Amino acid sequence: xxxxxxxxxxxxxxxxxxxxxxxxxxxxxxxxxxxxxxxxxxxxxxxxxxxxxxxxxxxxxxxxxxxxxxxxxxxxxxxxxxxxxxxxxxxxxxxxxxxxxxxxxxxxxxxxxxxxxxxxxxxxxxxxxxxxxxxxxxxxxxxxxxxxxxxxxxxxxxxxxxxxxxxxxxxxxxxxxxxxxxxxxxxxxxxxxxxxxxxxxxxxxxxxxxxxxxxxxxxxxxxxxxxxxxxxxxxxxxxxxxxxxxxxxxxxxxxxxxxxxxxxxxxxxxxxxxxxxxxxxxxxxxxxxxxxxxxxxxxxxxxxxxxxxxxxxxxxxxxxxxxxxxxxxxxxxxxxxxxxxxxxxxxxxxxxxxxxxxxxxxx
Amino acid sequence: xxxxxxxxxxxxxxxxxxxxxxxxxxxxxxxxxxxxxxxxxxxxxxxxxxxxxxxxxxxxxxxxxxxxxxxxxxxxxxxxxxxxxxxxxxxxxxxxxxxxxxxxxxxxxxxxxxxxxxxxxxxxxxxxxxxxxxxxxxxxxxxxxxxxxxxxxxxxxxxxxxxxxxxxxxxxxxxxxxxxxxxxxxxxxxxxxxxxxxxxxxxxxxxxxxxxxxxxxxxxxxxxxxxxxxxxxxxxxxxxxxxxxxxxxxxxxxxxxxxxxxxxxxxxxxxxxxxxxxxxxxxxxxxxxxxxxxxxxxxxxxxxxxxxxxxxxxxxxxxxxxxxxxxxxxxxxxxxxxxxxxxxxxxxxxxxxxxxxxxx
Numbered sequence: 001x002x003x004x005x006x007x008x009x010x011x012x013x014x015x016x017x018x019x020x021x022x023x024x025x026x027x028x029x030x031x032x033x034x035x036x037x038x039x040x041x042x043x044x045x046x047x048x049x050x051x052x053x054x055x056x057x058x059x060x061x062x063x064x065x066x067x068x069x070x071x072x073x074x075x076x077x078x079x080x081x082x083x084x085x086x087x088x089x090x091x092x093x094x095x096x097x098x099x100x101x102x103x104x105x106x107x108x109x110x111x112x113x114x115x116x117x118x119x120x121x122x123x124x125x126x127x128x129x130x131x132x133x134x135x136x137x138x139x140x141x142x143x144x145x146x147x148x149x150x151x152x153x154x155x156x157x158x159x160x161x162x163x164x165x166x167x168x169x170x171x172x173x174x175x176x177x178x179x180x181x182x183x184x185x186x187x188x189x190x191x192x193x194x195x196x197x198x199x200x201x202x203x204x205x206x207x208x209x210x211x212x213x214x215x216x217x218x219x220x221x222x223x224x225x226x227x228x229x230x231x232x233x234x235x236x237x238x239x240x241x242x243x244x245x246x247x248x249x250x251x252x253x254x255x256x257x258x259x260x261x262x263x264x265x266x267x268x269x270x271x272x273x274x275x276x277x278x279x280x281x282x283x284x285x286x287x288x289x290x291x292x293x294x295x296x297x298x299x300x301x302x303x304x305x306x307x308x309x310x311x312x313x314x315x316x317x318x319x320x321x322x323x324x325x326x327x328x329x330x331x332x333x334x335x336x337x338x339x340x341x342x343x344x345x346x347x348x349x350x351x352x353x354x355x356x357x358x359x360x361x362x363x
Numbered sequence: 364x365x366x367x368x369x370x371x372x373x374x375x376x377x378x379x380x381x382x383x384x385x386x387x388x389x390x391x392x393x394x395x396x397x398x399x400x401x402x403x404x405x406x407x408x409x410x411x412x413x414x415x416x417x418x419x420x421x422x423x424x425x426x427x428x429x430x431x432x433x434x435x436x437x438x439x440x441x442x443x444x445x446x447x448x449x450x451x452x453x454x455x456x457x458x459x460x461x462x463x464x465x466x467x468x469x470x471x472x473x474x475x476x477x478x479x480x481x482x483x484x485x486x487x488x489x490x491x492x493x494x495x496x497x498x499x500x501x502x503x504x505x506x507x508x509x510x511x512x513x514x515x516x517x518x519x520x521x522x523x524x525x526x527x528x529x530x531x532x533x534x535x536x537x538x539x540x541x542x543x544x545x546x547x548x549x550x551x552x553x554x555x556x557x558x559x560x561x562x563x564x565x566x567x568x569x570x571x572x573x574x575x576x577x578x579x580x581x582x583x584x585x586x587x588x589x590x591x592x593x594x595x596x597x598x599x600x601x602x603x604x605x606x607x608x609x610x611x612x613x614x615x616x617x618x619x620x621x622x623x624x625x626x627x628x629x630x631x632x633x634x635x636x637x638x639x640x641x642x643x644x645x646x647x648x649x650x651x652x653x654x655x656x657x658x659x660x661x662x663x664x665x666x667x668x669x670x671x672x673x674x675x676x677x678x679x680x681x682x683x684x685x686x687x688x689x690x691x692x693x694x695x696x697x698x699x700x701x702x703x704x705x706x707x708x709x710x711x712x713x714x715x716x717x718x719x720x721x722x723x
Binding site: 108109110167168170176177179180181183184185187188190191192194195197198202203205206209210213288289292293296334336337339340341342343344346347348350351354355 | 475476478526527529537538540541542544545546548549551552553555556558559560562565566569570572573574649652653656697698700701703704705707708709711712715716
């Protein structure tokens with residue numbers, strides 16, 4: 001295996017190592033790799049901080065020791081706090097990756113699973129369920145709230161994503177048409193959601209609002225497992241397909257020239273994004289802005305031309321866990337849903353990167 | 364497929380403004396007769412306005428409308444027409460025209476088909492200022508928080524324009540859209556936080572977000588109308604510059620257009636139009652999103668035609684949705700926001716599916 005930097009004069013984002021082994025060769029962008037490594041370190045620190053905070057404070061060192069098997073604090077850390085932090089990280093990662101896939105396939109920086117109707121579709125189902133079973137109709141049961149809503153959210157997200165995909169299919173899948181159909185669908189769903197919110201009692205509307213802004217409150221291992229499973233299956237598949245994804249970005253004809261089956265490949269990536277976003281939404285509700293911002297932030301940090309896949313995964317996780325930490329601790333006794341803070345935290349950072357960016361970046 | 368910040372390839376500049384394939388026979392015919400189509404749209408809007416005055420829980424005959432308007436005698440019908448139906452129709456016309464034109468301007472400036480007038484932060488800015496007014500200052504009077512909404516809209520769009528234009532190269536379609544999305548998300552997060560803490564704000568916010576043109580205070584109309592008219596004038600003045608910008612910023616500059624000025628005028632127009640509309644009628648954002656696409660399929664990409672087409676189509680669609688909402692659930696009615704989505708959404712999806720959409 002040899003590695004060599006490509007050209008001394010290359011701009012910072014372009015410094016790359018060409019790695020050649022017996023059967024494979026690939027280019028490793030140094031700056032992108034540094035972003036991923038740095039992001040993972042920040043993520044670990046944020047998770048430890050998040051697990052340390054609460055009614056029973058634990059130091060960062062003690063948290064790490066407990067995770068590594070120290071019996072002291074084992075119950076609090078492993079059973080109560082780790083699931084919440086892990087749900088946040090995995091949900092963020094899934095949303096980040098789903099956003100990167102959607103933005104690359106549709107070649108539009110504003111596209112995200114939200115524009116494919118997944119968040120709004122899930123929200124409609126959640127609000128309908130909350131309002132229909134609310135205090136006006138006799139009060140929502142505990143099982144319904146803990147099992148019914150996640151399952152309903154998953155179903156709502158998947159059905160909406162598939163509906164948009166099928167509606168957009170016509171002699172092939174065009175990224176532009178997909179996005180247009182998606183915003184049409186999401187617009188309808190959003191209006192239905194707001195209409196349903198005006199029907200119910202104001203208390204039910206408040207509870208539904210908390211769910212549809214995305215919350216990590218009281219998340220256990222049962223929330224971690226589905227997201228972890230989806231990531232474990234889909235991330236390797238997507239990473240293997242990274243070359244295809246890059247080629248799709250060149251446009252239909254060049255991609256066909258490179259030997260791609262454009263419609264099939266694009267469909268697979270879209271369906272992967274739908275699955276990732278739906279599972280994430282089922283675990284934490286539609287956490288806003290992560291899927292849109294994480295790829296754009298990662299792209300600017302890594303200095304690449306398109307959203308980097310690993311970078312988007314890590315950025316999404318950092319954003320979500322960081323937002324949850326702020327949401328839990330910054331407002332005294334009040335614990336806000338994480339979805340409120342993801343935007344408040346992520347948006348200024350994206351704005352800062354926009355102001356600072358030196359060269360024009362597309363998509 | 365859009366690639367917002369990339370200058371367009373040279374072939375698009377050759378002769379026609381339209382990108383992509385040559386339009387079909389029907390659309391070519393439509394574009395040859397654009398003045399006639401415009402008159403037809405005007406007639407359609409007038410017809411729908413008349414229907415909006417007549418139709419409702421109590422249907423008023425045309426003769427009754429006529430006498431109520433010109434020789435009011437204080438009868439029940441006169442009161443219904445004068446104090447309920449006419450203001451409602453007027454709000455519908457104002458909001459429809461404003462949001463349609465603002466939508467076309469937003470999509471033109473960001474060159475992004477996903478952009479709606481709310482994208483530049485206007486809608487959420489209005490929502491945030493209003494909710495803050497209710498939460499922090501206890502404003503509970505519509506006439507009070509309308510001005511909060513308007514101020515918030517102005518402030519948010521100034522913020523978006525400042526951030527979108529602060530990087531090297533000034534405001535490009537991509538930086539504008541991203542700055543708008545970021546500011547919108549930021550404000551939306553703040554609004555969600557506030558309404559979760561305060562039930563009174565939550566109650567006002569959910570109805571505001573659903574959007575309605577019924578039951579608005581008629582006093583607001585003359586106060587907001589000047590802003591809408593100013594916005595419309597600025598929008599039409601913006602059209603030639605926007606056409607040039609569609610060729611790419613470099614080309615526009617070399618044709619002698621002042622890109623920064625064009626962008627500033629456009630953003631001002633969008634803010635005035637959207638700010639007035641959402642302050643009065645709530646977030647009817649869906650309208651500004653789909654109307655430009657419908658209008659573009661009739662008028663083609665020339666903004667001098669697209670803007671009036673969008674305005675009329677916006678008013679027609681909003682009134683049609685409102686009248687439809689009164690018909691489907693008699694004697695009650697469905698709010699215009701949900702009707703707009705139920706009518707406009709499928710129509711929009713069908714339109715997108717049927718043919719290759721005109722790209723920006």
